[in-house]
Amino acid sequence: MTASATERFEIRLPEEALRQIREAAGLERISASRFALDAALERAQEVIAVQRTWRVPVSFFEELLSALDAPPVVNEALAKARARADQLIERR
DSSP: OOOOOOOOOOOOOHHHEEEEEEHHHHHHSOOOHHHHHHHHHHHHHHHHHHHHHOOOHHHHHHHHHHHHHHHHOOOOHHHHHOOOOOOHHOOO
């Protein structure tokens, strides 16, 4: 992370959690704050990626592509909408 840090984020945590974070940070030779930030950002990126990704079965995707490739099925409502659109375009 290259941007300068200007924001603060404080949390309360059990003593044992702080001990573990400090120990792990020491093993990595970074500050506890840096360690906690890196871990939180990694988890945040995982959560965001999962929430922004739609996973569907291959069969669903194949059906979707087939439906998109197929010509539209004209029904009464679609025919009326098309006729109305044609009228509006002709008036201009």
